[in-house]
Amino acid sequence: MAYAVTRNELKSGDTIYYINTVSRIPGEKTKRKTVMVEKYSANELRELGEQDPQAYVNRRADELREMSRNVVRTMNYQVDFTIRLSLSGEGDLQVSDDCRNLGFAAYSRLYHRLELDEFVNNRRRYLDCGFNINVIFQHLLYSRCLWPASKKNTWEHKDRFFGDTGYGLQDVYRSMDRLLQWRTDLLKHLDAKVKEKFGRRDTVVFYDVTNYYFERDEADDEDGLRAKGPCKEHRPEPIIQMGLFMDELSIPIAYELFRGNTNDCETLPQAMDNSIIDFSDSRKIVVADKGMMSYYNIMKIRDARNGYVISQSIRKSDSQTKEFALSCEGWERTLDDNGNVVSMIKERTIPKRASAYGDMDDSRHSGIYNERQVFIWSRKYSDRAKRERQAVVEKALQSEGKRSKEFKDSSYGKSKYLRKSPVKAGELVQADWCLYEFDAARLEEDEKYDGYYLICTNVIGVEDESGINPDKPSGHAYYRDSDGFLVLNHVVPASEIADIYGGLWKIEETFKVTKTGMLSLRPVFHSRQDRIRAHFLICFISLVLERLLELQLGWQYSAKSIQESLSSFNALQLANSNIYQVAYYDVIVDTILKTLDIDISRKFLQQSDIRRIIGQTKKKDYEG
Template sequence: MERTVKRKKGPSKEHRKDPIIQIGLLMDSNGIPMAFHTFSGNESEKTNMLPAIQRVKKDYEIGRIIVIADRGLNTSDNTSILSGPNASDEKNNDGYIYGQSIRGADTEFKRWVLEQDGYITTMEKNKDGEEIPFKHKSRLYAKEITKNDSNGVRRLKMTIYQKQLVYYSEKYAKKQKYEREKAVAKAMDLVKNPANYTKATSQGCTAYINHISFSKDTGEIANGKELSINEEKIAEEALYDGYYSIVTSEKELSDKEIRDIYKGLWEIEESFKIIKSEFKTRPVFVSTEDHIQAHFLICFVTLVIMRVLEQLIGKCHSVRQIRDSLVNYSCSYLDQNYYLFDYRDDVILTMEKAFGLDLSKKIMPLSEIKRISRYTG
């Protein structure tokens, strides 16, 4: 069993004040879950990533790996410990492909992103067959970082070598502009009517308001008369609409390869949506540590089975469709050990072809049902 996990109050996307437990999911390059890692609600995912990876490498006797993660896990420690300085072309350490914040980056990086020199535009086809422009550029860069020493006591300076990629998407630009305009509209209403808002209801717009503060006791806005819109921040953000950046230790990869590999993260996002909505991972209705771990283990094993099924049938049906079909595929007892199967859909037809089964009979004896069960088991 994993180390003791304590329920603790921590950041919640639903802004709940209940104690929570966090879960990290590790998947292979095919989108199949390999392991999960639980940690306390008040701990940072940034410091839990490396221990989880080391445990998986040890358990499965895995050699060199490349970690693909979003920008939330892109820290100096997580980068330098995985790949080391990465000055040569030798692959002695693990690797990474991380999302990189542009708006939160240093001045030099922002300047490089906005410089139009070096950008290349190529045409690609999306999943619908439409041609879309891929505007991108990259560079090999010696980046100076500050990391913790082995004891976590002192901060040490270090130079790491990485490939930095930036690309532009008009669709992403429109999305960012729309989301910001919606948040700014809310911010303007808050400035005009501060009494209508609290800390909880003002989520998502406070970044665009100057000098806002809240009462610790009530959550109400404490300085409603001093508020104004941060026009400078709005203009600064607009400069980077549509730009996205990825950094990697894998210097030999092309820009397209880096982007395509990074896009695989959507399977992690989708897996979390599945275990939250389809498998009811939360809320957790048990309280002891062993029971909590068992609950997550059941959800994890279910996700693995569904993902493997999805792969075996060529990903032509979603996990939700597979689950709904299997739930509905049942039988009722007729007489003398004969059973009636009265449900059949496209998912069942696909599984018949994939596994060489014949499930077309509406009435089957128990002996045949057992034979099919033995075959599939």
């Protein structure tokens, strides 16, 4: 039963308002029963002091709706006690037809606030297809966030969602093909709406690369994505490389896919060229780890008149850089309560010569560019490096004095700290075997750099506050062609550069969400290249929805805990009725519903209540 307001204009000039109850007639699909509850005259309401009779009647209807929700109602229904529990082939309880999920309402709120429904509907109306791509797209996203599984499994369990589920498995795959065709426009739309609705700031852009493996032994041909390469999990199967751009809010911006044997360093320039991010018209600061530290990448960023903040290994640096890092002079120290040094920071600006092979030929090209270098030492990182090395050193000591027929040196694992004799002046001496000797000198050399790391950048600020342009925002930046520095409109100390680089850990945590976390993006089971690309597109947008939900919650809950709570937030339909009983509720669900202003607060809900709640999540005027 629902309340509706109608009106009747009289010839006298008065307006009569009616508040009616509308209820469904059992056995009839289209007929409804209407009963008048209250009647008001506009003239009489004005005489009583109501300036806006229509607004008064609407408020009164809302009051009646709220009162009806709080009325205690009882009903009789029958239960078939002969129905037994059944198991699926995988040993899990089946999702029965009378059990529905309510947790997807949180993602529905975000989906519609981002106006993804309008994006899809504006395009599907020109397609000649007998299925609703918008519905299928939502189910693919919500299922990936709640119960990550194959597309077939998602289709088989589509009935756990309320609403339209009348589509076939082939419709799912056809929808994936269409979505892939819209990929660029879809990512641009998503980026624009995140900026508009959630205040995305993309001056600082984080970039990193990871890979995902496939459950197959053979790689694709040269035109395919799957190839055997250095897998992050050290698995032998073919992999795909994915480069990810992320903003300061920890919300993904864009992604690019690369063949599995592509070097991490080579992905950055390709990702910049193919990304929806405009690196040429607006000033950006690209933040990346030492795997992206190459002369070509730096020149790529500088040629676009942008900034970079990229780390570099001190151990692999030149002798002058090492000497400057280990020098006791120039450090700004931070002390703990006991007066012990917790961290140190210092910087220098130097002209730097570097070289790389060019794009047009195989010749080596070199050049000089100015660079700001920030040196940091951290006691926490120093202690961690010693702990991580301790196990390797212990294994090396256990092997000291043992014989081996393997004369080849190694820089990895325990062999890193083992010398192999007989060796003379770096040359192997003829022998039947070699003897392991612990290399204390190499250990001492490595320990010198524990806790030190170097951040290279061309980002600077104004020299003092007098140089700040009051007409420009603090984040405004301009590129200084005379020396190649990107100048921000505020003072930028070395500590701020360290803080900018420190945000890179968030992208690593995002990768964990896609792998071992809640999205379970790997392993990938698709074989066709277009379906693989469509799979990553769906997973990426699911990732954006998940991170936006975490942002709305103030990052107080992990992605995995959110998934566990929302996937368990189900309602069970009572036998022979349209009443659903909420079967699970916890503090995370309660926080999400209150944060997103979703009204699911009662243990028993009618089907009409659930339709109303789902309809509310589709409103565009919600601001969070």
